[in-house]
Amino acid sequence: MFEQIKRLGADTVVYGFSTILSRLLNFLLVPFYTNVLVPAEYGIVATVYSFTAFLNIFYWYGLESAYFRFAAGKEIGTEKENFSTPFISITISSAVFSLLMIFFAKETTAVFQISDSFTRIIYYTAGILFFDALNLLPFARLRLARKAKRFAFLKIFNIVLTILLNLYTILKLHWGIEGIFFSNLIASAATFVLLLPTLAGQLSFTFHKVLYKEILKFALPLIPVGVSGIALNIADRPIMLYLMDEKAVGIYQANYRLGIFMNMLVGVFEYAWRPFFLTTAKEPNAKELFSRIMTYFLFVCAFVFLILIFFLQDVIQLKIFGRHIIAPAYWSGLNVVPWVLLAYIFSGIATNLNAGIQIEKKTMYLLPTSLSGSISNVVFNFLLIPVFGILGAAYATTIGYGMVALTLYFVVQRIYYIQYEFKRIGILTAATIIAAALYYLLPLTVPTKFILLLSWFLSLYLLRFLTKEELAKLKLLLKKFS
Numbered sequence: 001m002f003e004q005i006k007r008l009g010a011d012t013v014v015y016g017f018s019t020i021l022s023r024l025l026n027f028l029l030v031p032f033y034t035n036v037l038v039p040a041e042y043g044i045v046a047t048v049y050s051f052t053a054f055l056n057i058f059y060w061y062g063l064e065s066a067y068f069r070f071a072a073g074k075e076i077g078t079e080k081e082n083f084s085t086p087f088i089s090i091t092i093s094s095a096v097f098s099l100l101m102i103f104f105a106k107e108t109t110a111v112f113q114i115s116d117s118f119t120r121i122i123y124y125t126a127g128i129l130f131f132d133a134l135n136l137l138p139f140a141r142l143r144l145a146r147k148a149k150r151f152a153f154l155k156i157f158n159i160v161l162t163i164l165l166n167l168y169t170i171l172k173l174h175w176g177i178e179g180i181f182f183s184n185l186i187a188s189a190a191t192f193v194l195l196l197p198t199l200a201g202q203l204s205f206t207f208h209k210v211l212y213k214e215i216l217k218f219a220l221p222l223i224p225v226g227v228s229g230i231a232l233n234i235a236d237r238p239i240m241l242y243l244m245d246e247k248a249v250g251i252y253q254a255n256y257r258l259g260i261f262m263n264m265l266v267g268v269f270e271y272a273w274r275p276f277f278l279t280t281a282k283e284p285n286a287k288e289l290f291s292r293i294m295t296y297f298l299f300v301c302a303f304v305f306l307i308l309i310f311f312l313q314d315v316i317q318l319k320i321f322g323r324h325i326i327a328p329a330y331w332s333g334l335n336v337v338p339w340v341l342l343a344y345i346f347s348g349i350a351t352n353l354n355a356g357i358q359i360e361k362k363t364m365y366l367l368p369t370s371l372s373g374s375i376s377n378v379v380f381n382f383l384l385i386p387v388f389g390i391l392g393a394a395y396a397t398t399i400g401y402g403m404v405a406l407t408l409y410f411v412v413q414r415i416y417y418i419q420y421e422f423k424r425i426g427i428l429t430a431a432t433i434i435a436a437a438l439y440y441l442l443p444l445t446v447p448t449k450f451i452l453l454l455s456w457f458l459s460l461y462l463l464r465f466l467t468k469e470e471l472a473k474l475k476l477l478l479k480k481f482s
Helices: 002-027 029-036 039-060 063-073 079-103 105-111 116-144 148-172 177-194 196-202 209-219 222-234 236-243 246-280 286-316 328-359 363-388 390-415 422-441 446-462 468-481
Strands: none
Touching: 029 039, 029 148, 029 246, 039 079, 039 116, 039 177, 039 222, 039 236, 039 246, 063 079, 063 116, 063 209, 063 246, 079 105, 079 116, 079 196, 079 209, 105 116, 116 148, 116 177, 116 196, 116 246, 148 177, 177 196, 209 222, 222 236, 222 363, 222 390, 236 246, 236 363, 236 390, 246 286, 246 328, 246 390, 286 328, 286 422, 286 446, 328 363, 328 390, 363 390, 422 446
16 A cells, blocks of 8 residues: 555655646746735736636536546547547637637626726637647646656746746836736747647547547536536635725735645645546555545645644745735735635545546536535625625635535545545544644744644644554654655
């Protein structure tokens, strides 16, 4: 088991390096935006990108998940047919969708809740959606083929080019928020050009009709699931814009982005997890292995959660070259960060549980679980934002992701039962809640925060969170390290 987990860990590190680096580079845009844009302008950017995330569901319509499932299973068609069939489909549909968006640009600004003076942003967004859709399956191919170095290079290239173009268009050309979307468009198009060798190696211009029917049978149920998931992820911002104003959305978005570190952890895990469970599912100890991975995943999440809530506020208030990492105008929203982190943890739990759905090809069961989260999120946003302001949106998001994880657990256990290590998870949860409560109740300095973190580790040891086998492995590891 440890060797299998070690393999997952190795894949996570490989994909994690590129994901963490690219998202950290992307995160550098947050202090840049908060120092050059007023909260209302940043609120417009957040709103448009929220709708873009929603539209991605219809541009992609589950084809990435379907490609992974059928290409890994090798049940129908050749390797090139498994790639070419969905790629031809996504190319045609994306071109149609983007042309419609360009033709109805002014109408789209009304849907996006922005002024029709920003019509050019709609043109850029249509191009971004088109090229991101074309890039989807080539990137999936790189992951499935475990070509992590090329995957990492292209991801980092995309972000670096985006940052450089942002600096040029905003600081040099003074394009304002239009420069943000123009930069994203050029970076997405350039990434597609660099993906052409991967595309050329897989594309055969053959369309396997039988395979396509099976792909759509697997993928189409993911569209309402995706819509529901995006509603869970972005509904808070349009609702906040309706109930409050652009300034509130800008402050919320800037602080929501501080959850990037937990988001990176969940994202890194997902990159390695999907190919891992699909290729490991037939092994005799698969369910025991998946259970242990859930425990380890939650341990890492708990550690990162405590690190962030203990020290993040101290870091962002530091001055670097006379500028704060996050401008003081946005600090009023810092209290949303712990709840955003918790929401991402619930999202990671759902990612882990999703293995049973994918293995058994029961994607139709994802809709009710996703709806439980999105409906809860929308309802609680309307209930809590008028009472708690932007903090109410954070509460609603956490409740929504928690509902997804909870309902998904009960659904998956019926079709792919796994005996999870609830005793150990309970110990971990209790120790983490106590440590977090002490942080908020006691006036702690930086040194005492480290002491509290060490006390959390000690409590896990005393409560026997680790098994004897794990302790032996840990001692051996520490011995090798020393």
